Amino acid sequence: MAPRPNWKGYLKLALVTCPVAMFTAATTAERISFHTLNRETGNRVRRQYIDAETGDVVEDDEQVKGYELEDGQYVQIEEDEYDSVALESTHTIDIDKFVPRAEVDEIYIDTPYYLVPTDKVGEEAFVVIREAMRARRMVGLARVVLYRRERILMLEPRSKGIMAHTLHYDTEVRDDRGYFEDIRNIKLSSDLIDLASHIIDTKASRFDPSEFRDRYEEALVEMVKAKAKGKKPKAPPKPRDQGNVVNLMEALRRSLGATNDNEDQKPAAPSRAKSATKAKSSSSGSSTTAKKKAPSKPTTRKAG
Numbered sequence: 001m002a003p004r005p006n007w008k009g010y011l012k013l014a015l016v017t018c019p020v021a022m023f024t025a026a027t028t029a030e031r032i033s034f035h036t037l038n039r040e041t042g043n044r045v046r047r048q049y050i051d052a053e054t055g056d057v058v059e060d061d062e063q064v065k066g067y068e069l070e071d072g073q074y075v076q077i078e079e080d081e082y083d084s085v086a087l088e089s090t091h092t093i094d095i096d097k098f099v100p101r102a103e104v105d106e107i108y109i110d111t112p113y114y115l116v117p118t119d120k121v122g123e124e125a126f127v128v129i130r131e132a133m134r135a136r137r138m139v140g141l142a143r144v145v146l147y148r149r150e151r152i153l154m155l156e157p158r159s160k161g162i163m164a165h166t167l168h169y170d171t172e173v174r175d176d177r178g179y180f181e182d183i184r185n186i187k188l189s190s191d192l193i194d195l196a197s198h199i200i201d202t203k204a205s206r207f208d209p210s211e212f213r214d215r216y217e218e219a220l221v222e223m224v225k226a227k228a229k230g231k232k233p234k235a236p237p238k239p240r241d242q243g244n245v246v247n248l249m250e251a252l253r254r255s256l257g258a259t260n261d262n263e264d265q266k267p268a269a270p271s272r273a274k275s276a277t278k279a280k281s282s283s284s285g286s287s288t289t290a291k292k293k294a295p296s297k298p299t300t301r302k303a304g
Helices: 079-084 120-136 190-203 215-228 248-265 274-278
Strands: 007-013 016-024 065-070 073-077 092-094 097-100 109-117 138-146 149-158 161-167
Touching: 007 120, 007 138, 016 120, 109 120, 109 149, 120 138, 120 149, 120 161, 190 248
Parallel strands: 007 092
Antiparallel strands: 007 016, 016 109, 065 073, 092 138, 097 138, 109 161, 138 149, 149 161
């Protein structure tokens, strides 16, 4: 079954328009999930909303959203009233501007989506917008209403389609200086840096997401299978004694020795691509640090 789009509308650049659909690029559907049961009967339970004052059950058709003005005073908003807040971005992704990708700080990037044309007639316009961005090596910034919130979108070419990332607003991003300002400026010896760099060299590789597994998820699945067969779950492993780092230089030397021993025990790589695990990789950062005033405490600013 084809996935359902999270949004359908139009992609617009000046007078060029094409119908598009947006799909989530990542999913958690494969994660293990649990139901809440009655321990005594083993039956599933259902949740109900209870009136905080009367204690009565409030059925679905009696529930309404409310915004609190003062303690106990609310403005009720009906479902059809949401439609009165009509923005162009509800149905149209209008590209406002284009910027170099490197200027978008990674901290602002939120959720990824795939943007695709929905008919053959608009496909040419879609490809024109995609290839123009690719030729200029720029990303588009636009707005779209998703889940009753207007979100900023960053659009960039990806293969035959367009990748759309929602971006955090500036008021949602916390200034890193509120967290890092107490870290001391320590003058390090070149020997310490060299040893740590050698450890990095021995672990240098290529990014391959297929190598990463959710080991906690796998352990949960194994525990469920064991209990289904009437077996007792395994006792949790004891935490390893990390020891106290008294001499940083000695700790780095030991780490380098242990890393080299592990590398020697690895089997030979079956292909040239796998041999990259010992190659030193280099990459240039593509993000810039956002310049913002440091708050006295790490708090999230609210828009006025």
